[in-house]
Amino acid sequence: MNNTIIKAFTLVTGLVFFLTGCSAIPDDAVLGNAAQQLKLRSIQSRVYETTDKSSVLRNVISTLQDLDFLIESADLGTGTVSARKFAMKGIGNYSNLKITISVQPKSARTMTVRANAEFNNKLLEDPVPYQNFFTALNKSLFLSGKLVE
Amino acid sequence: MKYWHVKTGFMLMLLVSFYSVSLNAETNIEAKEEVIVNPFEKLLLPSANAEKLRRIQIKRITSADENKLYMACIAVLQDMGFNIDKRDQLLGFARGAKNRKAEAPAQELTINILNLMAILSGNQPASYEKDQTITAMFVITPAYTGRRNEFEVRITFHRFLRQPFRIQAEVLDNPELYKSFFSLLDKAIFLKEHKL
Structure with missing residues (x-):
């Protein structure tokens, strides 16, 4: 009798672990939406005629300072800058904006600058904010004599 | 018909x-x-006073050596009590932060009333955060004049304030703060260049 109870208990516990282990994580949350990735990449990228990666990255940092961001990391080796902007007014009324910029050589004379942003834990897919960012970056690169698009 | x-x-x-x-x-x-209003159209746009801030945050500095200028900036941040937490010398970038108290006299009465009510109803009085994190970050860019020994240093100060019933993230825009930083930087450069 006792054996039957133990077996039933083990079976039920195993079943519970099995079912909870199967809680679905949507693929899109991890992999992103594959169909939109190509379109998004073109919205997020601009090509500049320059070979000076360091200068472009420095201007990226300066542009992010213009936009009131706090730089979280910057690395010349990988050509990336990550930043965060947290705006909070009162309690519960907040917005959280994160951005990563990568600067990579595209050809012998050009560099690709790609920005991807997340607003309130959602990927930003609207083209307008990216246009805003690149307008500000163009201005900064122009002021430093590096513009070029 | x-x-x-x-x-x-x-x-x-x-x-x-x-x-x-x-x-x-x-x-x-x-x-x-x-009119279709796009909720994202204002994102990644510079604020209304961005141009004014840019002018007080940037100073053109002549220095024979970028590394010496970088180390002088770091020294000034340390003098101001910042702990350097992010840096990349190859990009001329560093960030420092410090935590300080932020007294909230305007909220004291409300806190005392709430704590009194908690004690009367047999609960422990709650503790409220009253501090702020001040962050400073700078980047050095070669000046657009193209002269090898001219650089632009841009510094920004941010504050994340945590007080009872009030949490606020903001860029500090007091020009005196930026003037003080650049004044200290001039002294630090002088000391570095004369190895004092």
Whole structure:
């Protein structure tokens, strides 16, 4: 009798672990939406005629300072800058904006600058904010004599 | 006038259909004139006072050596009590932060009343955060004049304030703060260049 109870208990516990282990994580949350990735990449990228990666990255940092961001990391080796902007007014009324910029050589004379942003834990897919960012970056690169698009 | 009622009926139907078509057209024009507001259009736009801030945050500095200038900036941040937490010397970038108290006299009365109510109802009085994190970050860029020994140093100060019933993230825009930083930087450069 006792054996039957133990077996039933083990079976039920195993079943519970099995079912909870199967809680679905949507693929899109991890992999992103594959169909939109190509379109998004073109919205997020601009090509500049320059070979000076360091200068472009420095201007990226300066542009992010213009936009009131706090730089979280910057690395010349990988050509990336990550930043965060947290705006909070009162309690519960907040917005959280994160951005990563990568600067990579595209050809012998050009560099690709790609920005991807997340607003309130959602990927930003609207083209307008990216246009805003690149307008500000163009201005900064122009002021430093590096513009070029 | 044979079939006059059929002809009148046909004309009436024609008039009604013309009227409804023109009404639809008007409604469509109205629908087109509706302004569609994009909730993301203001994102990644510089703030209204960005240009003014840029002017007080940037200073052109002549220095023979970028590394010496970078180390002078770091020294000034340390003098101001910042702990350097992010840096990349190859990019001329560093960030420092410090935590300080942020007394909230305006909220004291409310806190005392809430704590009194908690004690009277047999609970522990709550503790409220009253501090702020001040962050400073700078980047050095070669000046657009193209001269090898001219650089632009840009410094920004941010504050994340945590007080009872008030949490606020902001860029500090007091020009005196930036003037003080650059004044200290001039002294630090002088000391570095004369190895004092």
